[in-house]
Amino acid sequence: MADVTWTPEGEKLFAKLLAAVPEAMREPIKPKLIQMLAQRAGSGSIDEAAIKTMVQEDLPEPQKSALMQAIGMQAPPQQEGPVLEWSGKSEIMFELMLGEVPEGMRSIFRGKLSAVIAQKTQGGAVTDDHVNAVVNEIVPEPFKSNILKKFKTLGDFDPAIIAAIVERFGTSRDKLMFIMHAVQDEIGYLPREAMLAISDKTGIPVSAIYSVASFYKAFRLQRPGAHHVKLCCGTACHIHDTAGVGREIEHKIAASPGVSIEKTLCLGCCDCAPVVEIDGKVYKGAEAQAKIDSITLG
Amino acid sequence: MITCADDLVKAKEQGNKRLFGSRVRVNVGTSTCCLAKGAELTYNALAYGITSAGINAELVKTGCNGMCWAEPVVEVHQPGQPKIIYGKVTEKEIPRLVKAIANNEVLADLAIARVDSEDHILVGSIDYATDGASLAGHPVAAIETTDFAKMQHRVILRNAGAIDPENIDEYIARGGYFALAKALTMKPEKIVREVTESGLRGRGGAGFPAGIKWRMCREAAGDVKYLICNVSEGEPGIGMHRSFLESDPHAVVEGLIIGGYAIGARTAYIYVRDNYRVALQRITKAVNDAREAGLLGADILKSGFCMDIIVKEGGGRYVCGEETALLSCIEGKIGEPRQRPPFPTNSGLFGKPTCINNVETWANIPVIIEKGAAWYSAIGSAKSKGTKVLSLAGNISRAGMIEVDMGTKISQIIDVTGGGIPGGKKLKGIQPGGPSGGVLPASMARLTIDYDELAGAGSMLGSGGMVIMDDSNDMVKLARYFTDFFVNESCGKCVPCREGVCRVRDMLDELIAGRSDKTALKAFGDLAAPITKACACALGKTAMVPVTSTMKHFRADYDSYLQ
Ligand SMILES: Cc1cc2nc3c(=O)[nH]c(=O)nc-3n(C[C@H](O)[C@H](O)[C@H](O)COP(=O)(O)O)c2cc1C
Numbered sequence: 001m002a003d004v005t006w007t008p009e010g011e012k013l014f015a016k017l018l019a020a021v022p023e024a025m026r027e028p029i030k031p032k033l034i035q036m037l038a039q040r041a042g043s044g045s046i047d048e049a050a051i052k053t054m055v056q057e058d059l060p061e062p063q064k065s066a067l068m069q070a071i072g073m074q075a076p077p078q079q080e081g082p083v084l085e086w087s088g089k090s091e092i093m094f095e096l097m098l099g100e101v102p103e104g105m106r107s108i109f110r111g112k113l114s115a116v117i118a119q120k121t122q123g124g125a126v127t128d129d130h131v132n133a134v135v136n137e138i139v140p141e142p143f144k145s146n147i148l149k150k151f152k153t154l155g156d157f158d159p160a161i162i163a164a165i166v167e168r169f170g171t172s173r174d175k176l177m178f179i180m181h182a183v184q185d186e187i188g189y190l191p192r193e194a195m196l197a198i199s200d201k202t203g204i205p206v207s208a209i210y211s212v213a214s215f216y217k218a219f220r221l222q223r224p225g226a227h228h229v230k231l232c233c234g235t236a237c238h239i240h241d242t243a244g245v246g247r248e249i250e251h252k253i254a255a256s257p258g259v260s261i262e263k264t265l266c267l268g269c270c271d272c273a274p275v276v277e278i279d280g281k282v283y284k285g286a287e288a289q290a291k292i293d294s295i296t297l298g
Numbered sequence: 299m300i301t302c303a304d305d306l307v308k309a310k311e312q313g314n315k316r317l318f319g320s321r322v323r324v325n326v327g328t329s330t331c332c333l334a335k336g337a338e339l340t341y342n343a344l345a346y347g348i349t350s351a352g353i354n355a356e357l358v359k360t361g362c363n364g365m366c367w368a369e370p371v372v373e374v375h376q377p378g379q380p381k382i383i384y385g386k387v388t389e390k391e392i393p394r395l396v397k398a399i400a401n402n403e404v405l406a407d408l409a410i411a412r413v414d415s416e417d418h419i420l421v422g423s424i425d426y427a428t429d430g431a432s433l434a435g436h437p438v439a440a441i442e443t444t445d446f447a448k449m450q451h452r453v454i455l456r457n458a459g460a461i462d463p464e465n466i467d468e469y470i471a472r473g474g475y476f477a478l479a480k481a482l483t484m485k486p487e488k489i490v491r492e493v494t495e496s497g498l499r500g501r502g503g504a505g506f507p508a509g510i511k512w513r514m515c516r517e518a519a520g521d522v523k524y525l526i527c528n529v530s531e532g533e534p535g536i537g538m539h540r541s542f543l544e545s546d547p548h549a550v551v552e553g554l555i556i557g558g559y560a561i562g563a564r565t566a567y568i569y570v571r572d573n574y575r576v577a578l579q580r581i582t583k584a585v586n587d588a589r590e591a592g593l594l595g596a597d598i599l600k601s602g603f604c605m606d607i608i609v610k611e612g613g614g615r616y617v618c619g620e621e622t623a624l625l626s627c628i629e630g631k632i633g634e635p636r637q638r639p640p641f642p643t644n645s646g647l648f649g650k651p652t653c654i655n656n657v658e659t660w661a662n663i664p665v666i667i668e669k670g671a672a673w674y675s676a677i678g679s680a681k682s683k684g685t686k687v688l689s690l691a692g693n694i695s696r697a698g699m700i701e702v703d704m705g706t707k708i709s710q711i712i713d714v715t716g717g718g719i720p721g722g723k724k725l726k727g728i729q730p731g732g733p734s735g736g737v738l739p740a741s742m743a744r745l746t747i748d749y750d751e752l753a754g755a756g757s758m759l760g761s762g763g764m765v766i767m768d769d770s771n772d773m774v775k776l777a778r779y780f781t782d783f784f785v786n787e788s789c790g791k792c793v794p795c796r797e798g799v800c801r802v803r804d805m806l807d808e809l810i811a812g813r814s815d816k817t818a819l820k821a822f823g824d825l826a827a828p829i830t831k832a833c834a835c836a837l838g839k840t841a842m843v844p845v846t847s848t849m850k851h852f853r854a855d856y857d858s859y860l861q
């Protein structure tokens with residue numbers, strides 16, 4: 001692989017192509033792309049044409065369309081995704097999956113992935129299994145693991161997770177909060193069954209675990225929505241929120257099932273006040289409004 | 299592995315190679331607050347631009363350089379030339395910035411300041427502009443001449459924003475861990491004496507002399523002792539401890555190891571608020587890297603001293619910042635304050651002697667050891683020594699993280715460093731340090747950053763979250779906001795705190811609704827005394843301060859609601 005050569009334009013276009021690949025995947029995918037390009041170019045240097053052909057002919061959808069667009073090629077006409085009928089948790093799962101896609105590519109992925117699902121359902125309703133199958137079959141790592149982890153926040157969890165976590169920290173009382181944080185990171189909240197399992201594995205009475213879980217605001221006893229919003233109610237945000245944006249956000253979310261809200265004191269970005277944290281990222285001002293609108297109306 | 303002073307020198311060279319290599323260095327501030335303003339987009343766009351333009355650059359994610367008002371902040375240092383600090387570098391500015399980097403040009407309109415050389419308190423002068431070119435007529439102002447920087451003194455923030463917080467070599471290159479090496483050759487008693495003589499007082503609020511606390515813990519009976527670094531930071535409107543931890547985590551690790559050696563503790567806990575994700579990740583990495591380098595664990599720098607640090611994620615309750623509640627939390631119990639005495643220095647974590655200090659207190663330690671008590675105590679005012687890190691927020695032009703000498707006038711901080719009140723409004727109130735310090739009127743801006751002076755005015759320095767309020771703020775509503783905060787944060791153990799403060803909030807609601815007369819104001823005063831007296835911990839004891847302080851200083855606001 002070390003002996004591939006590039007034309008100057010080819011090298012530039014390749015850099016552009018790589019930059020469009022989400023950061024987490026860039027390194028693992030780079031050698032694979034170069035290998036495909038070397039095959040395309042044969043004994044010559046890799047030029048722009050080789051890259052474009054490779055993207056168009058060697059890459060699977062939906063990456064293909066997204067990358068074609070990113071390197072300035074005319075992407076194949078974007079079909080509106082088919083209208084799907086959702087059942088069970090499948091729609092929330094689908095949204096969680098899309099949430100992992102970089103924002104700019106999301107609309108392309110939405111169409112393509114809907115089409116893949118439509119093929120699987122053959123006109124019937126989409127079930128949780130369909131979405132699971134799509135993630136397992138076509139989503140690459142590390143997104144696959146991330147998404148599957150998020151799916152766990154939707155309820156059912158594997159008791160083995162808790163056994164492994166308790167194993168890691170040990171069973172003494174001072175490790176309890178470490179265990180609870182780890183379990184919550186893993187399944188998104190602390191369901192009753194999880195607390196029972198922690199008690200079972202550590203020997204700490206379940207009443208003690210419950211009192212810790214309910215005393216500390218860091219622990220969630222309810223399943224979070226597909227989107228979770230933390231509204232900052234700290235001093236700086238309070239002073240700056242003269243227009244009552246916070247209350248407006250509260251109302252919007254109250255009217256949107258699937259979105260959960262939590263009030264916190266100071267997200268630590270007082271100089272950007274007022275701010276909200278949406279799905280783990282802090283937003284301010286107009287951006288925050290736009291983001292809230294996109295998750296509450298959509 | 300770093301096992302002796304020579305290894306430290308080697309690591310220092312490695313770090314300097316990264317900091318001052320042969321290629322252009324580009325720092326992008328990526329603290330939580332920078333990220334909120336789009337620093338991630340800026341970073342990605344820069345990475346792409348630099349790669350596709352074929353520029354050989356060292357692109358680094360740094361912490362907060364304090365200029366939070368100008369985020370996203372990017373610093374560009376071409377070898378041999380002044381470092382240029384750019385502000386508000388949004389994604390759309392990147393193409394021209396990349397072009398400027400490629401052509402070795404300066405974008406004067408985007409630049410905030412240039413740094414020719416830095417006066418670093420540990421390693422002395424750090425020179426950027428070494429190529430000898432004349433700087434006369436440079437289109438960008440020198441940093442030391444800017445209003446934002448000229449009153450600051452960066453002792454604790456010496457590395458913030460300049461180094462990669464996830465790279466231990468860069469910390470060492472700027473004198474890091476040399477204080478530890480020095481301390482390990484000193485007698486523990488001598489270190490405690492040095493800290494006492496420095497005059498360092500706790501930065502967590504009360505200002506208790508650190509050296510005295512250390513001595514009490516050192517002299518307490520028992521072989522097993524603990525240290526705790528308090529990064530609970532639960533007060534609303536404060537972010538500097540997080541920003542600091544995200545910018546220079548190794549300074550805290552170094553302070554704790556020195557403290558462990560001096561006090562005789564072999565385990566330290568760093569207690570970090572649960573929703574400080576970036577800070578948690580960076581301090582955890584710093585602890586792991588220090589351990590991997592041999593600076594934690596067994597036989598540190600061949601001194602025979604062993605120590606380890608555990609990072610503990612908090613539970614998101616303000617009361618857990620109170621030291622005895624903090625102990626319960628680390629023990630895995632609910633965070634209710636305990637009766638004192640016994641004091642934690644005698645019977646703390648798991649019943650063992652424990653020394654609890656604020657994160658900024660710990661970060662002062664390496665400096666005191668390296669520079670000596672005499673040097674340190676020359677900074678600051680008569681009874682408040684050293685510097686203070688403040689987070690400046692609220693109605694202020696330049697909100698950010700700053701550091702000034704103790705004894706600096708508040709009015710100067712607001713007008714010069716902070717750039718005054720925006721929008722043609724006037725200063726109305728100042729909250730010097732969290733709700734427990736109450737709100738001071740504009741006339742008291744003449745006071746200085748000094749524990750005793752602020753306490754004398756009925757307020758407190760607190761941990762340094764300074765909130766500035768302009769004349770559009772209604773102090774009655776503000777008092778209601780703070781009272782509501784205390785109601786929500788009460789742990790519920792004492793009746794006056796749980797019920798009394800709640801009642802006060804209801805009375806404020808009545809007042810705001812226009813259903814109260816003069817007797818209500820008297821009732822506030824009557825309730826304040828018993829609540830303050832009967833509560834078990836400082837949370838309840840200070841819960842009435844927002845009401846009493848605003849009633850005293852902004853009486854007109856209250857009168858306007860009376861029937
Ligand atoms: C309700 C309450 C909250 C507190 N929060 C903090 C905090 O967030 N950080 C802190 O360092 N100290 C906090 N303190 C002060 C601590 O109890 C303790 O005095 C301090 O950590 C000691 O460190 P120092 O001597 O270095 O200041 C709080 C105290 C009370 C009563």
Ligand code: SF4
Pocket residue numbers: 617634635787788789790791792793795796833834835836837838839
């Ligand atoms: S004063 Fe309030 S916070 Fe403190 S122990 Fe009593 S109830 Fe708890």
Ligand code: FES
Pocket residue numbers: 232233234235236237238265266267268269270271273274275534535536537
């Ligand atoms: S008050 Fe909202 S971020 Fe600090």
Ligand code: FES
Pocket residue numbers: 327328329330331332333361362363364365366367369371541698699
């Ligand atoms: S510059 Fe971003 S946190 Fe200060």
